[in-house]
Amino acid sequence: MEIKALQVGALGTNCYLLCDEATKVCAVVDPGADANRVAAAVAQTGCTPCAIFLTHGHDDHTGGVADLQALWPEVPTYLNHRDIYPDDPRAQQLFPLLSGDIRDYDEGDSLSVGSLTVSVMATPGHSEGSVTLRCGDALFCGDTLFAGSCGRTDFQGGDMEKMMASLKRLSALEGDLQVLPGHMDFSSLDRERRVNPYLLHAMRGTI
């Protein structure tokens, strides 16, 4: 397993390439913008893209999807259905509707990236459909868990109580996993369990 990160778009969204060197297959997590840069980075790995995984439906994470679909028409995109608002134009400003091969994924699902297995945890709070993806010791947290912080809960579908429950679940995972958030710095779960005030509150159940 090899993971490459690149920052894309005006809000500096972390886009990740999850590569299986054994089979030369990769997945793209959160191509928020700059599809051409993302595609060039994928080409550099020598891997064939097999999936686009979205941690949630916000436009700064999904902005590159349409252009990548045009480049890779056979590659499916995964997004939890709770972040799709087909009948709510106001919500669509933040959760733009995607077209093409969009597939649902949810708690307990497992997906293959070559010989790697990606498992899905539903971690609502930042949005209803936020998920955290785990592959080996890597956690792709989207805007749920940040280094030293957590995602906002004041957007549509946001909920602080659910965020705390999601953070509590993440805090209970065994081992010092890599924390790969949707924005800003990378971290580790042990470090976050020590210093992240939101995670500490969630672990103590004081919010």
Ligand SMILES: [Zn+2]
């Ligand atoms: Zn977001």
